[in-house]
Amino acid sequence: MVAELLPPERVLMGPGPSNVHPHVLRAMSTPLLGHLDPAFLTIMNETMDLLRKVYQTENKLTIAMSGTGSAGMETVFVNLVEPGDKVIVGVNGLFGTRMVDVAERCGATVVQISAPWGEIIEPQKVKEALDSHPDAKLVAVVHAETSTGVRQPLEKISEIVHNTDALLVCDMVTSLGGCPTEIDKLKIDAAYSGTQKCLSAPPGLAPVTMSDRAVEVMNNRKSKVQSWYLDLSMIVSYWGEERSYHHTAPITMAYSLRESLRLIVNEGVENVYARHALYGEALQQGLEAMGLKLLVNKEHRLHQLTSVCIPEGVNDAKVRSRLLEKYDLEIGGGLGELKGKVWRIGLMGYNARQQNVTLMLSALEDILLEEGASIEQGAALSKANEVLKKCVLV
Amino acid sequence: MVAELLPPERVLMGPGPSNVHPHVLRAMSTPLLGHLDPAFLTIMNETMDLLRKVYQTENKLTIAMSGTGSAGMETVFVNLVEPGDKVIVGVNGLFGTRMVDVAERCGATVVQISAPWGEIIEPQKVKEALDSHPDAKLVAVVHAETSTGVRQPLEKISEIVHNTDALLVCDMVTSLGGCPTEIDKLKIDAAYSGTQKCLSAPPGLAPVTMSDRAVEVMNNRKSKVQSWYLDLSMIVSYWGEERSYHHTAPITMAYSLRESLRLIVNEGVENVYARHALYGEALQQGLEAMGLKLLVNKEHRLHQLTSVCIPEGVNDAKVRSRLLEKYDLEIGGGLGELKGKVWRIGLMGYNARQQNVTLMLSALEDILLEEGASIEQGAALSKANEVLKKCVLV
Structure with missing residues (x-):
């Protein structure tokens, strides 16, 4: 007979996963609801509301994708980018490098703005890149670089990007719930995160938020999104009022996210x-x-x-x-x-x-x-x- | 203050998610390990061994992808198919239709074999399709059609497919752990499943298995896999001996899968x-x-x-x-x-x-x-x- 699970108990003080809050662990042993059960749809609505509070946004499209933070990254790129689009990516650590890889797999022409690992992307460099590439569809930077520990200031970059027609995309995997994300105040058009860092939930979901401008860009796509699994045009119909079945939502992970966000919002x-x-x-x-x-x-x-x-x-x-x-x-x-x-x-x-x-x-x-x-x-x-x-x- | 989670307790006798085994629920409140912790790597090895037993295979590449069953489907297609490849798909329900959509998004030319919903794909039709399209790279059918309740016999189809160079791909979302899957005996080259059906775990992981022939096809790709998140060439390095970091594995979901497989293997x-x-x-x-x-x-x-x-x-x-x-x-x-x-x-x-x-x-x-x-x-x-x-x- 195979033995039961009995892992050692660790204090997780690496770059994530972090320890899960005991209340979140408890919520994960809650019996399942079906993914179309009216009671689960209520939980989804509550989760979206809570997520908006923690992301500091009113964005309607604020949901959790059924994958880890990297699936959140891929969600943003596959939905916003079409083959041939030009995108500007700040690379000052591993996750900037990863964005370049993901964007290229979407058929994008990528312009990289590099900085040494451990330093920020200077806003002036973003301006220069946009001046040289005024047709860029989006600019992507990492808000909290998990590979270095750098916090990227976003105010000036946002101003520069929004002097053009480009969208601003931010990796917020390590910032969400750990420091201000201020999606609306900073006019960030698309952000993604993970659950295993400052939210104190297990890895497995990717909270994503998109501004109305980003939604409009998606609605005007000429080509199908290359990923069926991450195609937001279908997924929003499940999170929205239509409640159309797309894929079976990871129910238990949704419980964990709701509980972790609830604890954060209740603490303030x-x-x-x-x-x-x-x-x-x-x-x-x-x-x-x-x-x-x-x-x-x-x-x-x-x-x-x-x-x-x-x-x-x-x-x-x-x-x-x-x-x-x-x-x-x-x-x-x-x-x-x-x-x-x-x-x-x-x-x-x-x-x-x-x-x-x-x-x-x-x-x-x-x-x-x-x-x-x-x-x-x-x-x-x-x-x-x-x-x-x-x-x-x- | 937002209230704690208190959903009604349901008996889930729809097409899935099904009720989670109480021992699996319990396993999900186990405190987390890091995704590179030696103790977690042992759990991954154990999970692969258990998964092989339940899939009835010796396939080395037998792992759980970090998404739901549909991510499993996408994994198989994005890794095996390159733009311009021809694939044959049996369509006798929703999940056949979904495979067509996913394959087309990979740039495949899809040949559909249709049958009324509620009926099987006749082996003779597969033969005719392969005769007309001898250059087909793979033939995909749904073993257990979740939209109809049809069990697709695979013996003859496997024989027909393997008289050519094509690979045989099977959707086993509803069959894994519920009826024999016999991957090796039936020479199935690639299969994917979900955790929320006969495995009695929550939705969120996609068990995938690939034959050595399928691995060879992947190794001989000319183009990059269009999905970074589902790119097996990198993911196998995490599940394999290299243990290279790719994305943060959904630890708690991995616990649930190990426990559910353990219960099945112990029952026999x-x-x-x-x-x-x-x-x-x-x-x-x-x-x-x-x-x-x-x-x-x-x-x-x-x-x-x-x-x-x-x-x-x-x-x-x-x-x-x-x-x-x-x-x-x-x-x-x-x-x-x-x-x-x-x-x-x-x-x-x-x-x-x-x-x-x-x-x-x-x-x-x-x-x-x-x-x-x-x-x-x-x-x-x-x-x-x-x-x-x-x-x-x-």
């Missing part, structure tokens, strides 16, 4: 952002007090995800294994050109709280000492607690 | 098929004893899904609503050209047991009498019990 989105900022700040100052260097400069650093430069002579994989073995604590390694150069530490959603800051700083210090790294001993915790003492969350 | 696949056959037979004979007509002739009828012709003068939607209101019992309506003409009753996975046969026959009889239908009163239950008495399951 502004409070949730403040909590991420506070504990993220404490962790980052603690890491620096330990003598570690952070990849991203302070101004453009995400609070929910921190890239730490691996100290000279320290074995990347060994440290991560030891954290997992000794503390059941997961952190992420570097991706792409940052492989072996950084660790990525997440403090996302439910995980953004005191005990995780303390655990991470203590455990990392312990293992780094084990590995003979030269660090400032005992400084991290006191620094983090000093930051935390200055601020009381409501 | 042959026993599971026999249980579906027995209770399905009892239900079908009960329905006929009530005086209802079944859409599909006995020889080609699935046991796990039965299409019942709606009696003259009876209001389709009213009966389904009444079953839901009064009994918390869901059955499915007809799709496409069968809309308003049939009901679809599922007895899948965990649901294939005595209490559901009895509930369905009693409740349907009650509501049909409420609606003034002329049926044979009191005959259904005794007929079903007579069938069940003749057979004892191990």
Whole structure:
């Protein structure tokens, strides 16, 4: 007989998945409804309303696609792009690179704006690209680069893009629910995210939102969307009043999303952002007090995800294994050109709280000492607690 | 404050989703592992092994795609088909129609073999199509048509297809875990399924299996797969020994699949098929004893899904609503050209047991009498019990 599932219990402080809120885990053992049951349709409506609050938008088209965050990325590109279209993509990390790949598979001509991994895309570069390519259909940037920990400022870029006819697309996989996304205020035309980061739900759904302008672009397509599974022209008829069957919605995942959004909205989105900022700040100052260097400069650093430069002579994989073995604590390694150069530490959603800051700083210090790294001993915790003492969350 | 989730508890006897096994629901509240955690990689290996047993195959490429059954369909077509390829598709229900749509979006030239909804695709027709189109790259048929309840015999078709160089693709969304799928014995080159039917897990994953021949065809592609999200050339590197990150796997859904497969393998696949056959037979004979007509002739009828012709003068939607209101019992309506003409009753996975046969026959009889239908009163239950008495399951 095959044995029952009994995985070790981990503290997930990598770049995601993050730990699932216990209430969300509980919601996932709720018995199923059918995907056309009137009670499930109510849950879908509630989920859309909650998602609008967390995305900070009134966009009618605000739904969850039946796949992970990468399916959300593909949804935006396959629906907005037609073969031959020109698109401008900011590439300052792995997910920008991925957008280029996805867009090219849609038959787009891609103009890349590159910046070093760990830096932002400068708005001026976007202006130059649009000046050289005034026929670009959209400009895509990553709001929170999961591979580097960079927070991309969007205000100026939005202004520049909206001085043309192009649409602004944002990857918000690691930002949704972790810092302000302000879809309407920033006039973002299309955004996608995942559920396993700051929403504290398991991976498996991709929240997507589209402005009316983006919807109009989709409605004026000349060619069929190349993906049947991700074709929004059919999927909105299921989420909308027609309730036409498209595919069987992932019911349990929908339960988990509704519950995770409910917890965020009940806590208050502004409070949730403040909590991420506070504990993220404490962790980052603690890491620096330990003598570690952070990849991203302070101004453009995400609070929910921190890239730490691996100290000279320290074995990347060994440290991560030891954290997992000794503390059941997961952190992420570097991706792409940052492989072996950084660790990525997440403090996302439910995980953004005191005990995780303390655990991470203590455990990392312990293992780094084990590995003979030269660090400032005992400084991290006191620094983090000093930051935390200055601020009381409501 | 937004209220907690508290949906009504339904008996799901439509075409799927079916009720989730209580052990599977329980497994879904297991805390998450990271998608690259060694403990999760072990769970993936175990899941592949279990999936091979249930698909009845030794295929190395036997994995779960991160989407619902329709994503499984799209996976097979986007990976096997290149623009300009010719494919032959059997269309005798909605899911054949969907395959045509998906294949065309991949740039395929599609040759359709049509049969009336509720009937099988005759092997002779496949032979004729292949004779006229010897350059066809693949032949696709639906093993268990969820829109009609037809079980497509595959032996002869497989023989015919394999007398040529074409690949045989099968939709097994409603057959996997409900009746023999025999991938290796029948030389099926590619199959896909869903988790929400006979596996008794929630919707959200698409088990896919591919023969070595199909893998070779993929390896010899000239063009990139048009979907990044479903590109098997990258996804197999995550499921394989390389463990390269592609997208964040839906961890909780993976838990649910492992648990559902574990329950099936521990019960024994042959026993599971026999249980579906027995209770399905009892239900079908009960329905006929009530005086209802079944859409599909006995020889080609699935046991796990039965299409019942709606009696003259009876209001389709009213009966389904009444079953839901009064009994918390869901059955499915007809799709496409069968809309308003049939009901679809599922007895899948965990649901294939005595209490559901009895509930369905009693409740349907009650509501049909409420609606003034002329049926044979009191005959259904005794007929079903007579069938069940003749057979004892191990």
